[in-house]
Amino acid sequence: MTRRYTLLIILFFSGIVAHAAEPVNIIFIIGDDISWDDIGAYGNGKVKTPNLNKLAREGIKFTNMFLTASSCSPSRTSILTGRYPHNTGAAELHAPLPAHLKYFPELLKQKGYYTALAGKWHEGPNTRRAYDTLLVNQAQNGEGGEAQWVNLLKSRPKNKPFFFWLSPYDAHRPWSATTNGPQHDPARDVEVPPTLVDTRETRQDLVAYYNEIARLDHYVGALENELATQGLSENTLIIFMADNGRPFPGSKTRLTDAGIKTPFLVKWPAGIGAGQICQSLISAVDIAPTLLALAGIGAGPTFQGKSFAQLFKKPDQEFRKYIFAEHNWHDYEAYERAVRTKDFLYIINKRPELDNGGPIDANQSPSAKALKAARKTGKLSPLQEDALKVPRASEEFFDNFKDPAQVENLLANNTYSKQIQTLKKVLAQWQTDTGDTTPKHLTPDWYDRETGEALPAKDKRGEMPGAARNADRINAKGPF
Known part of the structure; x- marks a missing residue:
């Protein structure tokens, strides 16, 4: 009787250990063109996001997560490879990733994960090999790109851990005529951002x-x-983030926080305490090494980021000192680079003679037309005027705490001369270390900046930043 009782105890505790050692399931949700401050959990009191707010309450909310580009595919390819855009060989919009790079879902697949992508697939045909299942038919995915999410969860192999890259088309223009979910009233349920009239x-x-x-x-x-129905909630890690800022002038394609700061919510009951907030500075290149680490996989040398998994347990720890971002061609010729600390933001612009009113869908939007109409009356604020300004400053420096909207360029303010020089050197070092270049002949405008009409140069590409130094083969991480 005693021997049998002892055996039962051994089996019981063996089961606990086995359960604890089960690989974590990962659901990675990347919204399209959604600003960090257009989520209720980040302080927007008008937008109706009860489920994302619940995700924040039950997990950890990151308040200083930054993208490497405020542009759809360059941002996504950067996340997928853990590399800066000019190090991916795909620094410009619609450029596909080369085959020689590692994609983190591919490494999860090799580890035994069932991997799937549903929705927007914007990283190039070589990335097909990273997924067991690709659900990219727009009709099947629905107008918002989410119609297959629950079906994917139901139909997955039940004997494997899973990784889902869920990439809805929401909230990318053009807008759906009707949507399911809560509706908003234009008179009551809108917070007009200060960049718009x-x-x-x-x-x-x-x-x-x-x-x-x-x-x-x-x-x-x-x-x-559905996760709860299947008993998977406890050991499934859910991430919600976006690829760039809202598709409006003054946000998407910008290297200020309006463009590169992203919501980042993580829930994982088995590994993360509820109701936490992390203010540590983190780059999107750090996401891939983190998820690989949670799956017990070491990130190889091609990944330029570092794992921040320790912040799930100790969110008060500091992580990065610097994040870096870049603005390359997205419908229009561009070349900007930025370095940001918690305190300051420094930006260089090698095409100051050009405006930055956003991509074509933003600068031809009703909001953009309202902005342009108001400009004729001379009633724009400096922040609203900024999207239309020509020429632009070749250098900008902002105090993030005194000026969180990043309106006043303090480059000529001697009070900040030391900080400006420091960030200049750090940015130059990052560009040198990582093989960034400034091509003379960049990809030109494909559309007229005022009318949106296609130009003769449409579909013609220039030299990709980093190409002259084979930056897609350079693995240096740069300053951290």
Whole structure:
């Protein structure tokens, strides 16, 4: 009787250890064109995101996560490879990743994970090898790109851990005529960002945007319900983030926080305490090494980021001192680089003769037209005027605490001369270490900046930044 009782105890505790050692399931949700401050959990009191707010309450909210580009595919390819855009060989919009790089879902797949992508697939055909399943048919994915999420969870192999890259089309223009999920009223349910003018057209534009965010949020709730039904909630890590800022002038393609700061929510009941906030400075290149570390996989030399998994347990720890970002061609010729600390932001612009009103869908939007109409009356604030300004400053420096909207360029202020010189050197070192270049012949404008009409140069590419130094073969991480 005693021997049998002892055996039962051994088996019981062996089961606990086995359960604890089970690989974590990972669901990575990357929203399209959604600003960090257009989520309720980040202080927007108008947008209806109850499920994302719940995700924040039950996990950890990161308040200083930054993208390497405020541009769709360059941002995504950077996350997928853990590399800066000019180090991916795909620094410009729609450029595909080369075959020789490592993609982190591919390493999870090799480790025994079932890997799947559903929705927007914007990283190039070579990345197909990273996934067991690709669900990229837009009709099957639905207008918002979320229709297959629950089906994917139901149909996955039950004998493997899983990784899902869920990339909805929400909230990318053009807007859906109708959406499921909460609806918004233009008079009551909109926070007009300071980069835009408060008009009826702008509010209607923002309502359509909010409704797509709410649709995405609706499906996050459905996904969590299915996880609970299958008993998977405890050991499934869910991440929600976005690829760049809202598709409006003054946000998308910008290297200020309006463009490169992203919401980043993580829930994992088995590994993360609820209700935490992490203010540590983190780059999107750090995401891949982190998820690989959680799966027990060492990130190889091609990954330029570092794991921040320790912050899940100790969110008060400091992590990075610097984050870096770049703005390359996205419909229009561009070359900007930025380095940001918690305190300051420094930007260089090698095409100051050009405006930065955002990509074509932003600068031809109703909000942009309202902005341009208000400009004729001389009623724009400096922040609103900034999207239309020509020429632009070749260098900008901002005090992030005194000026969180990053309006006042303090480059000529002698009070900050030491900090400016420091960040100049750090940015130059990052460019040198990582093989960044400044091509003379960049990809030109494909569209007229005022009318949006296609130009003769459409579909013609220039030299990709980093190409002259084979930066896609350089693995140096740069300053950290």
